[in-house]
Amino acid sequence: MQALETDWTDVEKNVAQTAFNKAYERELTGLMQAVRESSNQIEKPDDLWRLHDLLSAKRHEIDGKYDYRYPALMFVFAGLVKEGWLSIDELNGLQSNKVAKILALSRM
């Protein structure tokens, strides 16, 4: 299931990098918006620590999730499709067997 870097053509690498960046930007834009809204509702210390907990969890999750290494990339994309940060159509340009695998993984 793993695909080495040599299994990705230059065209595929461009598609993959663009899709990866797009998902990252979407997720981060959403998080930035949530943090701004949550911050404006801070009224007591517990609200502050709850925001800190949220940021700690999200930073850890995002650091782990956005791992642009070719052997992991199909799993990464499957996760992003599953979570809704990426549409499978945005992977058009990848070889069809890769897209099929990503789609199958995203439904597991």
Added chain:
Amino acid sequence: MQALETDWTDVEKNVAQTAFNKAYERELTGLMQAVRESSNQIEKPDDLWRLHDLLSAKRHEIDGKYDYRYPALMFVFAGLVKEGWLSIDELNGLQSNKVAKILALSRM
């Protein structure tokens, strides 16, 4: 220099608890305001992680600083006076030797 719980009269305990709470409330109110302002200026992921770093550092610092145990309390008050979260006048009601020690420590 340490004062055990038995060295604090009931009146002193009340004064100490009130002063301690007041300093905590001031520092947290300032931090909540800073976080609200900083959140409204978040434009890119780095801003988000900088806010997270600030909250991590402040939470750690505040957890360590606001230690209401009698043997540590004069050091705690000295630190709060030094940092400006508490005025020495707000410790009126403590025995004068305690106030003098706190003042001396706050100037070290």
